[in-house]
Amino acid sequence: MVIDDSPIDRLLVEKMVRKAGFAEEVISFESAKTALNYFTDNADVENSIPDILFLDINMPEMNGFDFLDACKSLPESVKSKCRIIMLSSSLHNEDKSRALGHPYVEGFLNKPLTFEVLEGLKKK
Amino acid sequence: MLHHLLQRQIREILGNDIAVPENVAALLQTVSNTYSELHAPEFPQPDTGKGQHEKHLLASQRIANIGSWELNMDNLEDLSANPLYWSEETYRIFGYEPGEVEASKDLFFELVHPDEREKISAAVSKALSEDTFYEAEHRLVLRDGTEKIVNERSEIVYDAVIGKPLRMIGTVQDITAWKAATAIELELKNSEHKFRSMIENSYDAITVCDKDLKMIFASDSLYRVTGHRAEETTGLPIFGYAHPEDRERVAAFMKEIMDNPGQSRTIIYRTLRKDGNYIWCERISTNLLDDPAVRGIVSNLRNITERKEQEEALKASNEELKKSNAELDRFVYSVSHDLRAPLASILGLSQLAETETTDSEVLECLELIKTSVKKLDSFIQDILDYSRNARTDVKTESIHFEELLHDIQNNIKFIITGDRKVKLEVNVQNGVDFHTDKGRVSIILNNLLSNAIRYHNPDAPQPYVEMNVQLSKDAALITVKDNGIGISAENREKIFEMFFRVSSRSMGSGLGLYIVKETVEKLKGKIELISEPGKGTEFTVVLPNLLNK
Numbered sequence: 001m002v003i004d005d006s007p008i009d010r011l012l013v014e015k016m017v018r019k020a021g022f023a024e025e026v027i028s029f030e031s032a033k034t035a036l037n038y039f040t041d042n043a044d045v046e047n048s049i050p051d052i053l054f055l056d057i058n059m060p061e062m063n064g065f066d067f068l069d070a071c072k073s074l075p076e077s078v079k080s081k082c083r084i085i086m087l088s089s090s091l092h093n094e095d096k097s098r099a100l101g102h103p104y105v106e107g108f109l110n111k112p113l114t115f116e117v118l119e120g121l122k123k124k
Numbered sequence: 125m126l127h128h129l130l131q132r133q134i135r136e137i138l139g140n141d142i143a144v145p146e147n148v149a150a151l152l153q154t155v156s157n158t159y160s161e162l163h164a165p166e167f168p169q170p171d172t173g174k175g176q177h178e179k180h181l182l183a184s185q186r187i188a189n190i191g192s193w194e195l196n197m198d199n200l201e202d203l204s205a206n207p208l209y210w211s212e213e214t215y216r217i218f219g220y221e222p223g224e225v226e227a228s229k230d231l232f233f234e235l236v237h238p239d240e241r242e243k244i245s246a247a248v249s250k251a252l253s254e255d256t257f258y259e260a261e262h263r264l265v266l267r268d269g270t271e272k273i274v275n276e277r278s279e280i281v282y283d284a285v286i287g288k289p290l291r292m293i294g295t296v297q298d299i300t301a302w303k304a305a306t307a308i309e310l311e312l313k314n315s316e317h318k319f320r321s322m323i324e325n326s327y328d329a330i331t332v333c334d335k336d337l338k339m340i341f342a343s344d345s346l347y348r349v350t351g352h353r354a355e356e357t358t359g360l361p362i363f364g365y366a367h368p369e370d371r372e373r374v375a376a377f378m379k380e381i382m383d384n385p386g387q388s389r390t391i392i393y394r395t396l397r398k399d400g401n402y403i404w405c406e407r408i409s410t411n412l413l414d415d416p417a418v419r420g421i422v423s424n425l426r427n428i429t430e431r432k433e434q435e436e437a438l439k440a441s442n443e444e445l446k447k448s449n450a451e452l453d454r455f456v457y458s459v460s461h462d463l464r465a466p467l468a469s470i471l472g473l474s475q476l477a478e479t480e481t482t483d484s485e486v487l488e489c490l491e492l493i494k495t496s497v498k499k500l501d502s503f504i505q506d507i508l509d510y511s512r513n514a515r516t517d518v519k520t521e522s523i524h525f526e527e528l529l530h531d532i533q534n535n536i537k538f539i540i541t542g543d544r545k546v547k548l549e550v551n552v553q554n555g556v557d558f559h560t561d562k563g564r565v566s567i568i569l570n571n572l573l574s575n576a577i578r579y580h581n582p583d584a585p586q587p588y589v590e591m592n593v594q595l596s597k598d599a600a601l602i603t604v605k606d607n608g609i610g611i612s613a614e615n616r617e618k619i620f621e622m623f624f625r626v627s628s629r630s631m632g633s634g635l636g637l638y639i640v641k642e643t644v645e646k647l648k649g650k651i652e653l654i655s656e657p658g659k660g661t662e663f664t665v666v667l668p669n670l671l672n673k
Binding site for chain 2: 006008015016058089091092110113114
């Protein structure tokens, strides 16, 4: 799953994930809000919660960090299943350390996503 | 001597001068001597019986500290040869028991302070030759070494008939004590004058109030400060003109003063000038109610309106600066992000495109696109680093160099080094709680390491970069050593300049080492380098441990 307001970046992640054989299916959202709604609505639906989520930080309305805070209210089943990786073009140390300090976040990646990184994630 | 006196007598009688020949004078001298023998005056003898009158005189001399003396002047040619009489008090003043020694002119001169003998001797001669009243003030040194100051007066007594000098009589007064007292009095007067003039001419107003805070004294300078005349404020409460908004603070201040005798306190408040305007003033008050010399609260009052206005203006412009700094920081943040986001997309797309083709020309183009984009990307990174270093405060925290270097190594492994692999060796000697700004250290290490890798020597048998971090409780010593292309002597200073690039082939923005230097300075550290072209470079950075600072 990918949440990013940039259509190019969504397309990039989708294509690369498929190409690398990283996942069979990719769903993408252009805003954190719609993604949150999706989680809330499908919490109990089988095979609807993704294994991994690439989350952008700088997005209008609800940014990546707001989304993380909102995730608190999601059921435990959702939270434990989905690994969250921040994928941002931010060069700020503050953004990075804030992301890595968050309990739901597994990693912080600087854009663009590379095949090497995907390989690395696959092994885990 | 006689010749001179004769001349005077003739002048007095005839009203004009007649030259008296020397031989006439000699003749007269003989006559005079004979006359003196016949009319020898009653000469008082110290040891003969004292009459009531004399006893009174001696007692009064003693009480007044005045001695008297008398010198017979029978022998005018050699005065020392004449008998000299000292009164009892004169003896005492000269440090002798009455009659203990024989009075003599020579003994007297022995007692005169050596520095003043010549002066006194000259004054005596002058008095004799010009027949003037003699008065002198001088020092004596007694045989036990004590010094005295005496005042001496004397005059010559003449024979009423022929005007011949008969004797010289004089007084000697011990004025040592009087002199000392006068000196103290003078000093007191001077210092009082000095203090009064200091108070009146001081830029500040000085006031004294009683325990009820009523004014009991104000210096004239109060007029300069508040426009009120000192006399019109007497009896008024000292804070009567304080601004209503400051009254509470003022009351607290006075309580503080009353509760702490002898200590000074300062307050800055507004007070009403006579012209109806409020001014800012600084009052420094000391509670001296217990001091018997003062019995009041002494205050120093100064008009600081101008200073206050400058402070306010400075504060406002400081706030403004802070605000614009914060705005600029946010601006740089958004710009760097907004510039970087499309670059990341281009990089990603190029990467993806590479997997879609086997056409070598297309692949070459894609590689060049990636190189350009990466260059632009690192330029944005540099500008961001520079801006943040210049605009944000140093934020200290405990640093784990291994962790930090692990992240940095991950970042720099994407630096394109051509076919050659650069060996990177990192040694951290740990065990000390080292505090500094993590973001800034990261900028320094990142730049130094990526430079060392970027400018490796492709001809070296094994290009390497060796980094050592040594920590102590005072400082971190960081060295980055390589066997790269090196830096020529002429460029060694320039490499820290903004936008300096060694050659057009240089890959960076020209900001890297400039930022490193600025950042090191921000952390109060030092950076040095030694380098030899073709052999390698070693940078040494010393950063102070900012723990507890």
